Amino acid sequence: xxxxxxxxxxxxxxxxxxxxxxxxxxxxxxxxxxxxxxxxxxxxxxxxxxxxxxxxxxxxxxxxxxxxxxxxxxxxxxxxxxxxxxxxxxxxxxxxxxxxxxxxxxxxxxxxxxxxxxxxxxxxxxxxxxxxxxxxxxxxxxxxxxxxxxxxxxxxxxxxxxxxxxxxxxxxxxxxxxxxxxxxxxxxxxxxxxxxxxxxxxxxxxxxxxxxxxxxxxxxxxxxxxxxxxxxxxxxxxxxxxxxxxxxxxxxxxxxxxxxxxxxxxxxxxxxxxxxxxxxxxxxxxxxxxxxxxxxxxxxxxxxxxxxxxxxxxxxxxxxxxxxxxxxxxxxxxxxxxxxxxxxxxxxxxxxxxxxxxxxxxxxxxxxxxxxxxxx
Amino acid sequence: xxxxxxxxxxxxxxxxxxxxxxxxxxxxxxxxxxxxxxxxxxxxxxxxxxxxxxxxxxxxxxxxxxxxxxxxxxxxxxxxxxxxxxxxxxxxxxxxxxxxxxxxxxxxxxxxxxxxxxxxxxxxxxxxxxxxxxxxxxxxxxxxxxxxxxxxxxxxxxxxxxxxxxxxxxxxxxxxxxxxxxxxxxxxxxxxxxxxxxxxxxxxxxxxxxxxxxxxxxxxxxxxxxxxxxxxxxxxxxxxxxxxxxxxxxxxxxxxxxxxxxxxxxxxxxxxxxxxxxxxxxx
Numbered sequence: 001x002x003x004x005x006x007x008x009x010x011x012x013x014x015x016x017x018x019x020x021x022x023x024x025x026x027x028x029x030x031x032x033x034x035x036x037x038x039x040x041x042x043x044x045x046x047x048x049x050x051x052x053x054x055x056x057x058x059x060x061x062x063x064x065x066x067x068x069x070x071x072x073x074x075x076x077x078x079x080x081x082x083x084x085x086x087x088x089x090x091x092x093x094x095x096x097x098x099x100x101x102x103x104x105x106x107x108x109x110x111x112x113x114x115x116x117x118x119x120x121x122x123x124x125x126x127x128x129x130x131x132x133x134x135x136x137x138x139x140x141x142x143x144x145x146x147x148x149x150x151x152x153x154x155x156x157x158x159x160x161x162x163x164x165x166x167x168x169x170x171x172x173x174x175x176x177x178x179x180x181x182x183x184x185x186x187x188x189x190x191x192x193x194x195x196x197x198x199x200x201x202x203x204x205x206x207x208x209x210x211x212x213x214x215x216x217x218x219x220x221x222x223x224x225x226x227x228x229x230x231x232x233x234x235x236x237x238x239x240x241x242x243x244x245x246x247x248x249x250x251x252x253x254x255x256x257x258x259x260x261x262x263x264x265x266x267x268x269x270x271x272x273x274x275x276x277x278x279x280x281x282x283x284x285x286x287x288x289x290x291x292x293x294x295x296x297x298x299x300x301x302x303x304x305x306x307x308x309x310x311x312x313x314x315x316x317x318x319x320x321x322x323x324x325x326x327x328x329x330x331x332x333x334x335x336x337x338x339x340x341x342x343x344x345x346x347x348x349x350x351x352x353x354x355x356x357x358x359x360x361x362x363x364x365x366x367x368x369x370x371x372x373x374x375x376x
Numbered sequence: 377x378x379x380x381x382x383x384x385x386x387x388x389x390x391x392x393x394x395x396x397x398x399x400x401x402x403x404x405x406x407x408x409x410x411x412x413x414x415x416x417x418x419x420x421x422x423x424x425x426x427x428x429x430x431x432x433x434x435x436x437x438x439x440x441x442x443x444x445x446x447x448x449x450x451x452x453x454x455x456x457x458x459x460x461x462x463x464x465x466x467x468x469x470x471x472x473x474x475x476x477x478x479x480x481x482x483x484x485x486x487x488x489x490x491x492x493x494x495x496x497x498x499x500x501x502x503x504x505x506x507x508x509x510x511x512x513x514x515x516x517x518x519x520x521x522x523x524x525x526x527x528x529x530x531x532x533x534x535x536x537x538x539x540x541x542x543x544x545x546x547x548x549x550x551x552x553x554x555x556x557x558x559x560x561x562x563x564x565x566x567x568x569x570x571x572x573x574x575x576x577x578x579x580x581x582x583x584x585x586x587x588x589x590x591x592x593x594x595x596x597x598x599x600x601x602x603x604x605x606x607x608x609x610x611x612x613x614x615x616x617x618x619x620x621x622x623x624x625x626x627x628x629x630x631x632x633x634x635x636x637x638x639x640x641x642x643x644x645x646x647x648x649x650x651x652x653x654x655x656x657x658x659x
Contacts, residue, residue, distance in 0.1 A: 066552055068551075087551075088548070088552050089554045094552055103546060104568070114550065114555075148647060149653070150654050166554070
């Protein structure tokens with residue numbers, strides 16, 4: 001999935017100049033700092049996702065890109081041009097609103113044509129480009145309908161067509177799938193990615209839904225309290241979170257406090273009182289010795305067994321305290337002798353698998369490359 | 377139990393409507409009365425349309441009606457224009473100095489006693505005439521200006537309430553697609569609040585049409601509005617042609633209400649059917 005989405009994106013440190021460059025952008029509302037010193041570079045043709053909880057400043061950042069909010073400080077460059085002070089109606093940027101914001105008194109065709117009309121495009125060209133957009137989003141035959149005569153999914157596609165018809169350099173999408181039900185959302189995610197590949201428009205998407213961000217994005221920026229904590233591919237963010245917040249926010253994780261007791265360039269040992277054990281990690285950590293650290297272990301990276309595993313490091317014993325059967329996987333809660341509860345997810349590979357029972361004593365182990373050590 | 381309750385509801389309904397409309401019905405019936413004495417029913421010659429015929433030949437009443445119509449129309453148009461601008465400022469520019477004060481000031485004429493509004497306007501017009509020579513004397517112009525001051529307050533309330541329900545992102549979307557702020561107002565905001573503007577216009581028209589207190593302060597010798605004329609005629613004793621006049625006005629108002637009601641009901645029903653059909657169809 002990610003390989004498909006990421007196709008055509010220049011990765012590499014010395015790629016071409018960034019298409020969108022955000023420099024130390026700050027937005028204050030009175031005493032409240034919505035966006036704090038954000039710097040970001042987005043490449044041409046990328047799908048960049050701003051991910052974060054509500055009130056993290058992601059929507060404010062998007063609205064500054066669209067021109068609806070004026071930054072308190074900092075600058076925005078699109079394709080090398082400083083657009084910081086350019087009003088929204090002169091920016092080469094279009095936005096798809098969370099509520100779709102379709103004009104209720106206009107037909108589908110009039111909605112899509114609106115942007116071209118403002119530019120004074122010739123009538124014949126408007127007509128052909130509207131038709132082209134409508135067939136792209138598979139809404140031929142709906143030209144004469146009013147927005148209230150459309151279903152949620154159709155409205156979403158009209159909004160998309162309207163935002164794309166001016167061939168913007170940058171398309172901003174605010175929670176593009178938020179108003180759709182689950183089935184439709186999954187279907188639309190792939191349509192959106194296909195469309196983006198076909199047109200090559202750079203997308204910046206704002207979402208609070210981490211699954212949506214993972215499936216859509218070529219790169220994700222995780223935001224909290226107005227700051228960007230980490231930028232990376234979905235796999236980077238998931239496998240190599242740089243902070244407790246990112247590890248916790250993306251997916252499910254077991255977070256354990258610890259203390260570095262052995263710090264070598266090729267491995268570290270961390271004493272974790274909560275586990276009652278020492279965690280061996282097969283890569284170095286850039287942190288002062290004896291500093292408090294956190295160890296993050298993903299539930300699916302822990303393996304359960306009835307027999308004692310062969311390895312000697314990273315082996316624990318516990319009792320099954322809870323089982324949740326999810327169909328594709330089973331989620332276990334394992335109580336350690338220290339009383340700490342570890343979450344473990346095991347895929348259901350075989351139909352007639354012999355399943356673990358509640359209160360059963362089990363062995364837990366994980367590969368020494370699995371734990372992620374975060375220092376903040 | 378159920379029967380008794382529905383009997384109770386029905387009784388309340390009948391009494392309620394009787395209280396509201398019996399006087400009007402009585403007036404309508406008496407407008408066809410042939411007798412010159414308003415309270416005596418002349419069963420020999422009634423019903424008759426004599427008073428209606430006389431009404432249209434009474435140039436005094438026709439002139440007053442025309443004047444009232446002209447004042448009410450100009451007033452409603454002016455009040456709606458000013459009211460839209462004020463409502464827009466109050467609703468869309470959230471943080472400006474003295475916004476709360478401005479909001480209070482615009483709606484104050486609604487609660488101010490009419491006598492005070494009328495008197496203060498009279499003083500203002502007199503002072504203006506002495507100062508800059510305009511408006512010269514009092515007449516249709518001063519009445520229109522006076523009516524605008526208070527009907528604008530109602531227009532603001534109606535339009536602002538509608539404006540509050542217009543999704544701001546619609547205006548932002550239009551701007552995002554390249555429309556300048558004035559264009560956005562003209563092609564997006566205005567059509568969306570058009571129905572509120574129409575109601576505000578009708579409201580302002582009616583407020584002006586039947587105002588008498590403020591009018592009597594600022595009117596001049598040559599300008600008698602319909603309410604003023606009716607009032608002065610009634611003081612000299614009610615004449616039956618007033619009943620005929622009132623009946624015509626009631627008829628016009630009822631027609632307008634019925635037409636507007638049917639139109640809105642049809643539109644709502646169509647909208648509901650449309651959106652149900654849309655939800656039913658697969659996305």
